[in-house]
Amino acid sequence: MDGNTIKKFVRERYAGIARQGTSCCGPEASCGCGGETESGSRKIGYSSEEVDAVPPGADLGLGCGNPVALASLRKGDVVLDLGSGAGFDCFLAARAVGPEGKVIGVDMTPDMIEKARGNAEKGGYGNVEFRLGEIENLPAADRSVDAVLSNCVINLSPDKEKVFSEAYRVLKPGGRVMISDIVLVRELPEAVAGSMAAYAGCVAGAIRKEEYLRLMEEAGFRDVRVVQESGSDIAAGEAAGSIMSMTTFGVKPSSVPGGECCAPKSGNVSPCCGGGSPSKAVIRYEDTFVDGQVETPAGPVPRVHSRIGRRDVLGRWKVRWGIGRDGYRVAPGLYALGAPDGNAPVLVSANYKLTFDVVRRDVAGLDAWILVLDTRGINVWCAAGEGTFGTGEVVRRVTEAQLAEVVIHRRLVLPQLGAPGVAAHEVRKGCGFSVEYGPVRARDIRSFLDAGMKASPAMRRVAFPTMDRIVLTPVEITGFLRPAGWAAAVLFLLAGIGPGIFSLGAAWERGFAGVAALTAGILAGAVVTPVLLPWLPGRAFSVKGGLAGGALAACAVVWQRGSLDAPAALALLLAMTAVSSFVAMNFTGATPFTSPSGVEKEMRRALPVQAGLTVLAGLLWVGGAILR
Numbered sequence: 001m002d003g004n005t006i007k008k009f010v011r012e013r014y015a016g017i018a019r020q021g022t023s024c025c026g027p028e029a030s031c032g033c034g035g036e037t038e039s040g041s042r043k044i045g046y047s048s049e050e051v052d053a054v055p056p057g058a059d060l061g062l063g064c065g066n067p068v069a070l071a072s073l074r075k076g077d078v079v080l081d082l083g084s085g086a087g088f089d090c091f092l093a094a095r096a097v098g099p100e101g102k103v104i105g106v107d108m109t110p111d112m113i114e115k116a117r118g119n120a121e122k123g124g125y126g127n128v129e130f131r132l133g134e135i136e137n138l139p140a141a142d143r144s145v146d147a148v149l150s151n152c153v154i155n156l157s158p159d160k161e162k163v164f165s166e167a168y169r170v171l172k173p174g175g176r177v178m179i180s181d182i183v184l185v186r187e188l189p190e191a192v193a194g195s196m197a198a199y200a201g202c203v204a205g206a207i208r209k210e211e212y213l214r215l216m217e218e219a220g221f222r223d224v225r226v227v228q229e230s231g232s233d234i235a236a237g238e239a240a241g242s243i244m245s246m247t248t249f250g251v252k253p254s255s256v257p258g259g260e261c262c263a264p265k266s267g268n269v270s271p272c273c274g275g276g277s278p279s280k281a282v283i284r285y286e287d288t289f290v291d292g293q294v295e296t297p298a299g300p301v302p303r304v305h306s307r308i309g310r311r312d313v314l315g316r317w318k319v320r321w322g323i324g325r326d327g328y329r330v331a332p333g334l335y336a337l338g339a340p341d342g343n344a345p346v347l348v349s350a351n352y353k354l355t356f357d358v359v360r361r362d363v364a365g366l367d368a369w370i371l372v373l374d375t376r377g378i379n380v381w382c383a384a385g386e387g388t389f390g391t392g393e394v395v396r397r398v399t400e401a402q403l404a405e406v407v408i409h410r411r412l413v414l415p416q417l418g419a420p421g422v423a424a425h426e427v428r429k430g431c432g433f434s435v436e437y438g439p440v441r442a443r444d445i446r447s448f449l450d451a452g453m454k455a456s457p458a459m460r461r462v463a464f465p466t467m468d469r470i471v472l473t474p475v476e477i478t479g480f481l482r483p484a485g486w487a488a489a490v491l492f493l494l495a496g497i498g499p500g501i502f503s504l505g506a507a508w509e510r511g512f513a514g515v516a517a518l519t520a521g522i523l524a525g526a527v528v529t530p531v532l533l534p535w536l537p538g539r540a541f542s543v544k545g546g547l548a549g550g551a552l553a554a555c556a557v558v559w560q561r562g563s564l565d566a567p568a569a570l571a572l573l574l575a576m577t578a579v580s581s582f583v584a585m586n587f588t589g590a591t592p593f594t595s596p597s598g599v600e601k602e603m604r605r606a607l608p609v610q611a612g613l614t615v616l617a618g619l620l621w622v623g624g625a626i627l628r
């Protein structure tokens with residue numbers, strides 16, 4: 001299928017839909033065709049209020065997500081909608097940007113443009129304009145829009161690479177894209193892949209998710225991420241389940257004043273544009289820690305306060321128990337604490353909400369900037385090990401926040417534990433900011449700043465006190481709940497094996513004893529070992545855990561000596577030692593003392609021993625019962 005033929009076919013199909021006024025009445029499918037337009041739109045993420053707010057006929061049920069809801073549009077923004085159809089998303093965006101903003105819809109189908117213009121007139125939209133044109137050659141000036149939206153259109157383009165590079169071109173530095181589209185989950189059946197009707201129906205032109213994200217990155221977008229994914233019922237028959245709907249986000253990096261380029265080049269297009277208008281931080285007023293904004297030469301920056309409220313405490317408690325742990329994040333970017341000015345220090349932190357809360361709480365009263373890196377929701381120490389608290393991310397965030405316009409100095413204060421991930425000289429080369437490694441703990445930041453950015457040896461000392469270890473134990477326990485459940489089921493099964501092949505009574509009675517030993521082994525590794533960590537002999541956590549589990553098992557054997565025979569007692573001893581050793585080894589990830597390579601080495605040595613002890617314990621337990 002050549003590009004021009006495809007476009008001609010697609011244009012004819014959507015012209016027909018524009019004339020008919022609905023996506024689903026024609027003999028052949030179109031994007032979003034899945035029933036009533038309005039209920040279909042609710043299904044893909046529009047509220048009833050949104051559906052009712054646009055002029056009748058604007059919602060043709062052609063979308064596959066709600067990019068407007070997720071685009072964080074602000075009053076005054078200029079927005080461009082790629083493939084605007086009858087204008088549904090444009091009208092919603094128009095409400096968000098207000099009369100001081102502007103929305104431009106671009107579509108290649110004259111009938112759609114005519115319909116959209118009619119809808120704009122019906123609805124009295126003075127800030128929406130529809131332009132006839134192709135999304136591969138956008139009728140818009142370079143660096144003229146704040147946000148690019150698109151809904152179920154790019155899959156229809158035979159030249160997706162060009163579409164992304166055009167979106168990049170028209171965006172101002174710091175501008176963002178929010179795209180809902182159809183992507184492939186698996187290869188389409190041949191007949192569908194070659195069908196023009198399936199192409200126009202948003203199925204055959206879809207590409208794999210990974211390729212889609214790669215094309216966005218190659219166009220120069222940064223912070224590219226999937227915001228939402230869901231199944232799609234557009235494809236039926238043989239192709240059902242081959243596609244899904246995906247909403248993605250990306251940012252065009254800001255330029256650095258003076259033309260110096262910080263951001264890495266990617267593909268053919270350089271993200272370094274130089275001299276664009278100031279970018280604005282994405283203001284997230286819905287976050288309870290944000291209480292306003294601070295105006296800066298680079299645009300408004302969200303202002304946070306130092307109070308830790310009930311929601312923060314509840315959130316902390318939940319993540320301590322492993323509930324919603326992965327999503328406990330703050331949006332990366334620049335935040336203002338208090339009333340910082342151009343001389344205020346810039347504290348760099350991770351976007352794990354617990355880390356962020358500790359920083360804003362511990363520097364209460366200070367006027368500072370907090371630059372939050374996207375560490376994928378993990379703390380500074382772990383992120384430094386994984387490279388997300390790293391040189392590239394620091395440079396990227398400094399650039400995107402246009403920090404050089406916000407502060408006069410050129411210094412960043414990084415937490416000491418972030419040092420393994422960041423090469424200070426590379427950061428300076430990348431964006432002109434020098435790196436000062438601050439204290440290990442946020443509570444020492446004020447003293448560090450008061451001392452002229454000098455850290456005392458005590459501030460640099462890495463400690464892991466008892467309380468810090470105790471608070472980590474709940475998540476250690478919850479991490480083992482699922483495997484423990486499976487292990488318990490196996491134990492009940494094994495417990496029933498005996499001289500009479502299988503006895504339910506024995507399964508019940510001995511099964512409980514086995515599960516009790518398993519539980520004790522987990523607690524020995526997940527609680528006793530962390531609490532007694534400095535006092536348990538040995539360096540390896542597996543050894544410390546093994547000793548704790550073994551000692552606990554020995555106490556249990558003595559206590560139960562009347563009811564345990566020798567094989568069962570030995571089995572208990574070996575099993576608890578192995579389980580506790582394994583669970584304790586897991587705790588290495590929580591400490592600031594062990595390196596990833598050290599952990600790997602320990603695992604290579606300890607795992608075979610732990611597995612051997614477990615097998616031996618199982619044989620003794622089952623064998624002892626059979627021979628009894």
Ligand SMILES: C[S@@+](CC[C@H](N)C(=O)[O-])C[C@H]1O[C@@H](n2cnc3c(N)ncnc32)[C@H](O)[C@@H]1O
Pocket residue numbers: 007010011014031032060061062063064082083084085086087088089106107108109112133134135136150151152153156157202
């Ligand atoms: C599935 S509809 C989506 C319409 C709209 N975004 C919505 O959600 O209601 C696809 C629209 O994109 C337009 N379109 C498809 N390919 C295009 C291209 N290469 N350039 C411009 N518009 C295009 C079609 O004319 C059609 O109006």
